[in-house]
Amino acid sequence: MNGNKGFAIPGLFLLFLVLASSPGWAAITVQCPGDTNGDAIWTGPEVRPENTVCIHLTAGDGFIRMADGYLQYIFGFNDFTGTPPDQIMDQAMLSQQFPAPTIKVKEGQDVYLTLSNVGMVQRPDLFDAHTVHWHGYPFQTPVFDGEPMASISINMGSSLTYYYVAPDPGTYMYHCHFEATEHMQMGMLGNLYVTPRQDDLPDGAVLGSHVHHPDPDGNGPLPGDRYVFNDGDGSTRYDVDYPIQILAFDPRFHDASMNVQPLPFAMMRDTYPMLNGRGYPDTVSLTPPTPPDENGGRVSQPMNSLITASRGQRILLRISSLSTVEFYTLSSPGIPMLVVGKDAKQLPAYFTTNSLTLGGGESYDVILDTADIAQGTYFLYTTNLHNLSNYNEDFGGMMTEIVIN
Numbered sequence: 001m002n003g004n005k006g007f008a009i010p011g012l013f014l015l016f017l018v019l020a021s022s023p024g025w026a027a028i029t030v031q032c033p034g035d036t037n038g039d040a041i042w043t044g045p046e047v048r049p050e051n052t053v054c055i056h057l058t059a060g061d062g063f064i065r066m067a068d069g070y071l072q073y074i075f076g077f078n079d080f081t082g083t084p085p086d087q088i089m090d091q092a093m094l095s096q097q098f099p100a101p102t103i104k105v106k107e108g109q110d111v112y113l114t115l116s117n118v119g120m121v122q123r124p125d126l127f128d129a130h131t132v133h134w135h136g137y138p139f140q141t142p143v144f145d146g147e148p149m150a151s152i153s154i155n156m157g158s159s160l161t162y163y164y165v166a167p168d169p170g171t172y173m174y175h176c177h178f179e180a181t182e183h184m185q186m187g188m189l190g191n192l193y194v195t196p197r198q199d200d201l202p203d204g205a206v207l208g209s210h211v212h213h214p215d216p217d218g219n220g221p222l223p224g225d226r227y228v229f230n231d232g233d234g235s236t237r238y239d240v241d242y243p244i245q246i247l248a249f250d251p252r253f254h255d256a257s258m259n260v261q262p263l264p265f266a267m268m269r270d271t272y273p274m275l276n277g278r279g280y281p282d283t284v285s286l287t288p289p290t291p292p293d294e295n296g297g298r299v300s301q302p303m304n305s306l307i308t309a310s311r312g313q314r315i316l317l318r319i320s321s322l323s324t325v326e327f328y329t330l331s332s333p334g335i336p337m338l339v340v341g342k343d344a345k346q347l348p349a350y351f352t353t354n355s356l357t358l359g360g361g362e363s364y365d366v367i368l369d370t371a372d373i374a375q376g377t378y379f380l381y382t383t384n385l386h387n388l389s390n391y392n393e394d395f396g397g398m399m400t401e402i403v404i405n
Contacts, residue, residue, distance in 0.1 A: 028088045241316035248273045315367065
């Protein structure tokens with residue numbers, strides 16, 4: 001396979017760029033209570049409504065680089081919260097990321113999520129609409145569900161603001177549901193989780209035999225207590241957390257899409273297994289893979305999967321899968337996994353294991369207690385050994401490291 005590919009912007013798409021840059025034509029619109037300039041943030045005299053969060057995602061295409069160096073065409077999302085609407089078309093084209101930016105909200109928050117479709121630069125013949133589907137959200141309002149037969153799909157050059165009241169705490173995920181198999185295989189996937197009200201208890205509150213001491217900002221690494229669920233007894237307490245999303249690509253499918261060829265749905269076979277959008281050893285690199293020249297040198301894989309903690313800390317792994325093809329098993333042979341939740345629901349009885357198998361759309365909340373674990377480097381990897389590769393390159397794929405300091 002040849003990793004050297006280029007692209008050109010056809011004349012029709014250049015015309016689209018000119019039209020989209022005209023204030024009279026552009027339809028990029030952000031709805032965010034209290035925000036007066038449409039950038040989805042509150043500054044100066046603008047007043048943020050209590051318990052409200054606004055997010056502005058864009059949808060389009062771009063490129064990433066696999067762990068063996070191969071260039072891969074993708075569809076994707078990116079977060080442009082804070083960018084004025086009249087700059088979105090210029091800045092967001094060919095800037096999409098894989099996986100999509102992680103969304104983290106608090107239980108009960110009013111969430112205004114705007115999705116803007118900036119079109120396909122590499123494939124201007126495609127007029128695909130896009131949506132955001134919050135996977136696992138119970139009793140979602142149908143118009144905001146993102147499933148295109150019951151809700152609204154967003155066409156090129158347009159925006160839609162979804163409204164949610166953040167549901168029960170736990171690990172969810174999000175993806176585009178328009179032509180779902182194609183758009184998910186192409187990379188329109190991301191981590192999403194909801195933190196519980198229990199995180200905001202007053203200092204000194206008693207949970208069973210545990211005394212709560214809150215984390216000031218909810219993000220660490222300052223000492224403080226955070227929880228997976230409203231457990232009432234402190235049993236789901238953790239110190240540091242890491243989303244680990246199982247993803248995989250079939251490069252033939254992506255190449256066919258870029259080269260305007262029939263898409264091989266029936267023969268789909270993922271040969272680039274990944275965690276958080278990278279194959280090992282890129283999973284543990286704090287430096288993103290070399291940004292492809294084909295998308296203007298923009299970083300398109302910012303998220304690593306390196307797990308670090310100090311001995312004695314409790315590590316929360318928010319493990320999810322959005323694979324469109326296979327089931328995958330992740331194993332942590334050196335550190336037992338305490339499973340406290342599945343599919344954004346607290347389990348009535350926790351259990352301990354060293355491996356978990358997930359199909360597409362499933363999630364687990366797992367706590368690693370390092371109190372009795374020696375300092376050193378451990379591994380989290382798939383036991384499906386043929387997936388420990390980056391296509392034809394061995395010793396890669398679906399694996400990352402757990403470093404206990």
